[in-house]
Amino acid sequence: MSRPSPIAEPHKIKTVRLLSFPTPEERKKHLAEAGFNVFNLTPSQITFDMCSTGTSASSQEQLAGQLLGDEAYAGSRNFESLQSAVSEVLGHGYVCPTHNILGSIKLLVSTMVPAGSVIPSNGRDRMDVLVPREVEVVDVRDRSEPVFTGNIDLDRLAEVLTGGRVSLIDLQAFADGQHPFSLENLRAVRQLADRFGVRLVLDGSRIIENAWYVQRHEAAQGDRSIAALVREAVKTSHILQVDGAQDPKSPTGGILTTDNPADHEKLMNEVVVFEGLHTYGGMAGRTMEVLARGLREMVDEHEVHWVMLQTERFTQRLRDAGIPLERGCDGAYIDAPAFLPHVETTPRDTFSAALYFVSGVRAVAQHRKGSEGLVPVQIPRLALTNEQLDQVADAIIALHAHASEVSALQVVERGEWRDEMVYHWVFPDLDPYEFDTFPYQIHTIERVGTLTRGQREEAIRAAGYNTFLLPSADVTIDLLTDSGTSAMSSDQWAAYEATRASAATSDEYHRLVRVLREALGYQHIIPTHQGRAAEHILSQIMIQPGQLVPGNMYFTTTKLHQELAGGVFVDVIVDEANHADSTHPWKGDIDLDKLRALVDEHGADRIAYVSFEHSVNMAGGQPVSMDNMKEVYAYCSGVGIPVFFDATRVVENAYMIQSRDPRYHETPVKDILREMMIYGDGCTVSGKKDFLINIGGLLAFRANAEWAEKARELLRIYEGNVTDGGLATADLAAMSRGVEEMVDDRYIRSRVRQTELLGRMLLDAGVPIVTPPGSHAIFLDAKRFLPHIDQDEYPAQRLAAEIFVETGVRAMERGNVSKGRNPKTGENYRPALELVRLTLPRRVYTNDHMRAVADGVIRLYERRQDIRGLRFVYEPEKLRFFQGRFEAL
Numbered sequence: 105m106s107r108p109s110p111i112a113e114p115h116k117i118k119t120v121r122l123l124s125f126p127t128p129e130e131r132k133k134h135l136a137e138a139g140f141n142v143f144n145l146t147p148s149q150i151t152f153d154m155c156s157t158g159t160s161a162s163s164q165e166q167l168a169g170q171l172l173g174d175e176a177y178a179g180s181r182n183f184e185s186l187q188s189a190v191s192e193v194l195g196h197g198y199v200c201p202t203h204n205i206l207g208s209i210k211l212l213v214s215t216m217v218p219a220g221s222v223i224p225s226n227g228r229d230r231m232d233v234l235v236p237r238e239v240e241v242v243d244v245r246d247r248s249e250p251v252f253t254g255n256i257d258l259d260r261l262a263e264v265l266t267g268g269r270v271s272l273i274d275l276q277a278f279a280d281g282q283h284p285f286s287l288e289n290l291r292a293v294r295q296l297a298d299r300f301g302v303r304l305v306l307d308g309s310r311i312i313e314n315a316w317y318v319q320r321h322e323a324a325q326g327d328r329s330i331a332a333l334v335r336e337a338v339k340t341s342h343i344l345q346v347d348g349a350q351d352p353k354s355p356t357g358g359i360l361t362t363d364n365p366a367d368h369e370k371l372m373n374e375v376v377v378f379e380g381l382h383t384y385g386g387m388a389g390r391t392m393e394v395l396a397r398g399l400r401e402m403v404d405e406h407e408v409h410w411v412m413l414q415t416e417r418f419t420q421r422l423r424d425a426g427i428p429l430e431r432g433c434d435g436a437y438i439d440a441p442a443f444l445p446h447v448e449t450t451p452r453d454t455f456s457a458a459l460y461f462v463s464g465v466r467a468v469a470q471h472r473k474g475s476e477g478l479v480p481v482q483i484p485r486l487a488l489t490n491e492q493l494d495q496v497a498d499a500i501i502a503l504h505a506h507a508s509e510v511s512a513l514q515v516v517e518r519g520e521w522r523d524e525m526v527y528h529w530v531f532p533d534l535d536p537y538e539f540d541t542f543p544y545q546i547h548t549i550e551r552v553g554t555l556t557r558g559q560r561e562e563a564i565r566a567a568g569y570n571t572f573l574l575p576s577a578d579v580t581i582d583l584l585t586d587s588g589t590s591a592m593s594s595d596q597w598a599a600y601e602a603t604r605a606s607a608a609t610s611d612e613y614h615r616l617v618r619v620l621r622e623a624l625g626y627q628h629i630i631p632t633h634q635g636r637a638a639e640h641i642l643s644q645i646m647i648q649p650g651q652l653v654p655g656n657m658y659f660t661t662t663k664l665h666q667e668l669a670g671g672v673f674v675d676v677i678v679d680e681a682n683h684a685d686s687t688h689p690w691k692g693d694i695d696l697d698k699l700r701a702l703v704d705e706h707g708a709d710r711i712a713y714v715s716f717e718h719s720v721n722m723a724g725g726q727p728v729s730m731d732n733m734k735e736v737y738a739y740c741s742g743v744g745i746p747v748f749f750d751a752t753r754v755v756e757n758a759y760m761i762q763s764r765d766p767r768y769h770e771t772p773v774k775d776i777l778r779e780m781m782i783y784g785d786g787c788t789v790s791g792k793k794d795f796l797i798n799i800g801g802l803l804a805f806r807a808n809a810e811w812a813e814k815a816r817e818l819l820r821i822y823e824g825n826v827t828d829g830g831l832a833t834a835d836l837a838a839m840s841r842g843v844e845e846m847v848d849d850r851y852i853r854s855r856v857r858q859t860e861l862l863g864r865m866l867l868d869a870g871v872p873i874v875t876p877p878g879s880h881a882i883f884l885d886a887k888r889f890l891p892h893i894d895q896d897e898y899p900a901q902r903l904a905a906e907i908f909v910e911t912g913v914r915a916m917e918r919g920n921v922s923k924g925r926n927p928k929t930g931e932n933y934r935p936a937l938e939l940v941r942l943t944l945p946r947r948v949y950t951n952d953h954m955r956a957v958a959d960g961v962i963r964l965y966e967r968r969q970d971i972r973g974l975r976f977v978y979e980p981e982k983l984r985f986f987q988g989r990f991e992a993l
């Protein structure tokens with residue numbers, strides 16, 4: 105069987121959780137307050153928290169499950185759902201729920217482990233909790249086995265069993281996070297258990313990692329699925345215990361499962377004493393639901409391979425740099441005594457303190473007597489990107505280079521448990537490590553389409569070669585648009601959920617007005633349901649029939665509303681904008697000479713206003729320079745012409761000014777944005793782009809109360825209340841937080857750099873794109889990509905279709921099909937730009953996704969000669985690009 109070898113996540117990001125970036129000074133303070141024990145730090149003080157228990161990103165189905173908790177005391181639907189997941193995925197017929205893994209152990213011990221008995225085990229992790237219970241744990245791990253280091257030494261086990269006091273055999277999957285067993289060994293242990301009449305208890309908290317290891321390394325297991333391997337392992341044991349906070353990606357919870365009705369009955373009768381009723385076991389109903397869904401999802405082959413690949417890659421990067429470590433199933437376990445050879449008594453906690461001190465990363469050794477000297481740097485499942493992990497590894501590598509300068513923590517208070525330790529420390533003189541990556545981690549994911557190439561061929565044919573008509577479930581990476589496709593943050597969601605909805609004025613309206621006044625510097629704030637609603641109102645109040653509206657290239661909805669108000673759009677963008685291969689840095693600028701000539705010819709009275717778009721979409725996401733905004737405004741205010749911005753992508757434009765204009769390199773994006781807005785009289789915004797919301801828009805005026813009054817009149821007629829613009833109150837709440845998040849310098853830099861990364865990879869391979877790369881999208885130049893296809897055979901349309909077939913990536917045609925036919929002649933317009941837009945949603949895809957996109961497009965470019973054109977089989981009269989259907993020539 106060929107195993108999927110993923111080059112990118114088999115999912116996209118659904119919601120994000122913002123990261124904290126404490127400064128070096130703040131980190132000193134936090135460490136001192138924490139008694140130099142990183143256990144005491146909290147996530148708001150930490151950038152990357154490298155612990156894998158209960159910290160996994162969940163699926164959107166798990167998130168939804170959280171809201172399906174049927175919080176009944178007895179016999180809840182959530183328990184039924186847990187039962188069926190257990191029987192389908194694990195194969196055991198009975199399940200006893202517990203509050204977490206400690207609850208499971210407690211239950212096992214009190215039902216099956218008499219005091220004074222012996223438990224042979226391949227792990228040492230659990231000794232902490234068993235020792236005080238007067239149970240002797242005997243280490244029977246086979247130390248001579250090089251590959252399956254978690255195997256049990258069968259002779260030794262037989263010897264211990266012969267001793268007679270054995271209550272049960274404990275076999276851990278990936279024991280102590282480092283030692284996997286083989287199926288062969290498991291089967292042999294089971295035989296021994298049966299021979300001696302002792303139960304084999306499997307701790308399957310890391311059963312997935314173990315199954316993956318078996319699939320890779322055990323003879324004759326390579327062709328079996330993770331699901332089949334997991335099932336066999338479970339069925340080979342008498343009792344299974346699972347920590348819900350591990351492989352099932354639940355925040356907490358646990359299960360004990362079995363096929364033996366008598367064992368189940370014992371557990372059931374005991375669970376009520378310590379945990380809860382046998383149908384909830386100390387878990388909230390919602391937790392059972394999340395756990396049940398997690399069990400079903402954890403055997404997903406694509407996901408398992410991605411998670412394990414991340415671990416391999418992370419560990420390898422550290423190992424290549426000479427970091428002393430042991431490979432863990434969920435990360436790299438740093439050998440602290442070897443890392444800090446001069447630190448004698450407290451190497452583990454000194455390592456942890458030093459790593460936090462230099463980078464804000466937390467790696468903490470908890471009460472893990474079984475892994476002396478190791479500090480686990482674990483990867484929260486699905487939560488971090490490879491780029492982030494590379495940088496975490498680099499922080500460790502940077503620390504290692506100066507390890508000799510790190511002095512030992514001094515013990516102030518000692519405790520039995522590691523969390524009780526208190527230290528004092530002299531800070532070493534080390535340079536801080538600076539992260540330059542997404543300032544958020546993945547909170548929930550959405551699985552993406554995984555069609556085969558053959559299935560995609562079928563799908564695109566069924567969609568009439570029109571990417572608008574593809575079902576999104578069939579798409580692997582969706583680059584159709586950046587509109588309304590952003591991943592919201594958990595803070596946005598929290599505000600959304602906490603909203604007190606109102607049919608009149610709401611607190612959220614007042615907050616939105618406050619936040620937008622601060623962000624834009626505009627006095628009059630009018631929410632609308634999305635961008636085109638604001639364009640409609642602005643056009644109606646500002647345009648007299650017959651007036652001209654000069655602008656820097658048209659956008660479809662903007663121009664349409666100007667025309668509906670009787671205006672005539674005139675394009676006054678610089679000429680460079682129409683040349684796909686010009687590398688002019690400010691291709692969004694207005695050509696002031698063109699504007700002056702227009703005013704001179706027609707008179708200022710004939711001009712309604714200047715329509716000035718930031719990061720000009722149709723030109724390829726090209727920015728406007730600060731100087732151009734100033735000059736246009738100075739000129740227009742001199743002759744009495746208002747200037748209105750389309751500020752839909754204003755933040756991206758502000759970032760471009762920060763990065764391309766040396767005078768602004770040190771200026772925060774938030775301040776650049778405020779200056780930009782000074783050079784306009786008002787703006788329309790589609791909030792679905794830069795403002796990080798899935799729905800919403802905005803009309804705003806800097807100072808003119810009369811315009812605002814007129815606009816509100818129309819708002820009441822067409823949209824909704826002046827205090828909501830037709831949006832749900834909760835959407836206003838999401839917008840306020842979106843506006844606060846969008847001006848974060850780290851965020852916007854990582855956003856635009858991602859687009860530039862995609863552009864750079866394509867340019868390096870010689871693929872023709874619009875240059876320089878824009879901020880929200882990369883536009884392929886179909887005229888140069890497919891020079892052998894005549895424009896009336898729709899090269900861009902075909903290219904978009906072929907990209908889908910080749911890679912599962914969905915793009916959008918922006919060429920002859922979009923532009924339409926001249927109504928007088930019936931001929932296609934054959935526009936200068938024949939483009940395919942690859943548009944990047946915000947916070948949704950990782951840079952590995954971008955690599956997958958680039959690989960696919962480059963492969964296609966190499967076989968471009970084989971690509972033919974299309975002909976219409978169904979051609980709507982208006983906006984034909986949405987519904988039109990084609991057949992291949």
Ligand code: P71
Binds near residue numbers: 586587661662752801
């Ligand atoms: C984009 C979109 C969405 C779209 C609109 C029409 C056809 C295809 C796709 C929408 C914009 C935009 C600018 C600069 C106003 C709107 C309309 N862009 N100004 O790029 O880019 O806003 O969708 O919220 O009504 O895919 P609205």
